[in-house]
Amino acid sequence: MYDSDSFNSLKTHASRMNTPEFHLKHLIKDPCRLTDFSLNIPGFFYDFSRQRLDNSVRQTLNTLAGETRAKEMFVQMAAGNPVNPTEKRAALHTAARGFLDSGLKPENTQILSDIRTVARNIRIFSQDVHKGRITGTRKKKFTDAVIVGIGGSYLGCEFVYKALKPGRHPKINLHFLSNVDIDNFGQILTRIEPDTCLWIIVSKSYTTTETMANLTQVQAFLNRHHLNPEDHLVTITAKGSPGDDPSNPVRASFYMFDFIGGRYSVSSAVGGVPLSLAFGYDTFEQFLIGCAQMDRHAFQAPVQENIPLTAALISIWNIQILKYSAQAIIPYSSALSKLPPHVQQVYMESLGKSVDIHGTPLPCPAGSIVFGEPGTNAQHSFFQLAHQGPAFPVEFIGVLKPGYTGDQVTSKGVFNHQELWANLIAQTQALAKGRDHEDPARSFSGNRPSSLVVIPDLTPESVGLLLSFYEARTVFEGFMLNINPFDQFGVELGKILASGIRRQMAEKNAGTPSGGTPPDPVTAFYLKALFNGRID
Numbered sequence: 001m002y003d004s005d006s007f008n009s010l011k012t013h014a015s016r017m018n019t020p021e022f023h024l025k026h027l028i029k030d031p032c033r034l035t036d037f038s039l040n041i042p043g044f045f046y047d048f049s050r051q052r053l054d055n056s057v058r059q060t061l062n063t064l065a066g067e068t069r070a071k072e073m074f075v076q077m078a079a080g081n082p083v084n085p086t087e088k089r090a091a092l093h094t095a096a097r098g099f100l101d102s103g104l105k106p107e108n109t110q111i112l113s114d115i116r117t118v119a120r121n122i123r124i125f126s127q128d129v130h131k132g133r134i135t136g137t138r139k140k141k142f143t144d145a146v147i148v149g150i151g152g153s154y155l156g157c158e159f160v161y162k163a164l165k166p167g168r169h170p171k172i173n174l175h176f177l178s179n180v181d182i183d184n185f186g187q188i189l190t191r192i193e194p195d196t197c198l199w200i201i202v203s204k205s206y207t208t209t210e211t212m213a214n215l216t217q218v219q220a221f222l223n224r225h226h227l228n229p230e231d232h233l234v235t236i237t238a239k240g241s242p243g244d245d246p247s248n249p250v251r252a253s254f255y256m257f258d259f260i261g262g263r264y265s266v267s268s269a270v271g272g273v274p275l276s277l278a279f280g281y282d283t284f285e286q287f288l289i290g291c292a293q294m295d296r297h298a299f300q301a302p303v304q305e306n307i308p309l310t311a312a313l314i315s316i317w318n319i320q321i322l323k324y325s326a327q328a329i330i331p332y333s334s335a336l337s338k339l340p341p342h343v344q345q346v347y348m349e350s351l352g353k354s355v356d357i358h359g360t361p362l363p364c365p366a367g368s369i370v371f372g373e374p375g376t377n378a379q380h381s382f383f384q385l386a387h388q389g390p391a392f393p394v395e396f397i398g399v400l401k402p403g404y405t406g407d408q409v410t411s412k413g414v415f416n417h418q419e420l421w422a423n424l425i426a427q428t429q430a431l432a433k434g435r436d437h438e439d440p441a442r443s444f445s446g447n448r449p450s451s452l453v454v455i456p457d458l459t460p461e462s463v464g465l466l467l468s469f470y471e472a473r474t475v476f477e478g479f480m481l482n483i484n485p486f487d488q489f490g491v492e493l494g495k496i497l498a499s500g501i502r503r504q505m506a507e508k509n510a511g512t513p514s515g516g517t518p519p520d521p522v523t524a525f526y527l528k529a530l531f532n533g534r535i536d
């Protein structure tokens, strides 16, 4: 990408766009601006009229998409080719939605049958739990389930659960035990009853130390309450992992496939089991239908009409060419409060890379910082900097109808949801237009880019569209950057170093120090402070 003609031409365009006549306050006056710079499919509207680009930039970006074979790579991915070369794996999260029977290579059809088997088992299991045919050791119906998992085995599920919760009464309440911090476990114990709680262990590898430490807590908790693990534990793990062990019987177990990466796994059993327990399998299936709609669009739509591909191109324009180093995701919906952390992992773990797929160092590391909070809360925390500090692109998300429809009273003549939208629209304007003022402290430079994604509601289909949009956008960006968006070796070094530190702690706990010294004085200082419970 970096040595292509279109990439070089984008740099020339950037010099032009940096001149005062291309300030967003001028561009957005064009009556055709929104029509020309927005894309729409049923249930999903993408407005990029307040991005710092014009038709020439857009055309060059579209050429770049062609040169980098982004769409061909997407088709390769959906066909089941090994698009994850470092781990020699396919990346078939699209197949988990039951989509792409046609796109999948004939030799991969067994995959669809395996996925359908897991889906059928999820449906039967969740119905049996709801009907009370499956109960705990003391024959009481389950009311709560705790998801024990971290990273990709947790974030997406929490996002979808919280997005679907307003206006719905979960059949089973979900709780999330991700952090190894004992306070996380302690908090959950205040919200559940031992007899009516299922514990769902989600770990592809079944070796992740945080999840294994929490599993040990859960087993001790079940023992204390004289409850059988085979009644109260469920596993979601890879075939052949240490958790796939018949000598440790559990209430039910479901497979995660090696062709679905953790951060892309919400539409597999990782989301399927908890979300079906919470809302019923039919709701989960509607969510998959929403995901599949966006998959189909990403797969079929030409570059200039392709929403996730256009969003990926804009991201390349903003990061690689205009040199913004961060981007914010701001949903104007409390229900979507866990979308930013989920996208943060999908995006940063996929694209934070320093070499291309051949292992050659990139001219500059790929990816950018992604962060976010729901609006309007974000306005009252970091938006000061967004308006007057270093600029960064913002992606706003608006929902036309809230999940909760009760308590409709007005304040200053408007309903809460209208107040929310008044702020959302105002923020996009303020960032773009800015304001001249005689007092420099009250001036706003403006020309700060933003996009606005609009979904009609918080139905499972809409949430599925949103989830799949961010997945497709991320992989498109990875393909264009010629990096592997499916591996995550960057998380390994810290894990390796933690194991050495853990060993020293364990030896001390056991009273059998090996005499080994901590690797450096700073580590020695913190180990001493932790064991003494004070800083000397």
Ligand SMILES: O=P(O)(O)OC[C@H]1O[C@](O)(CO)[C@@H](O)[C@@H]1O
Pocket: 150, 151, 152, 153, 202, 203, 204, 205, 206, 207, 208, 211, 262, 263, 349, 488, 491
């Ligand atoms: O499902 P596992 O094997 O417990 O892994 C959890 C998470 O840890 C990571 O490997 C990195 O921290 C993620 O990619 C993954 O989703």
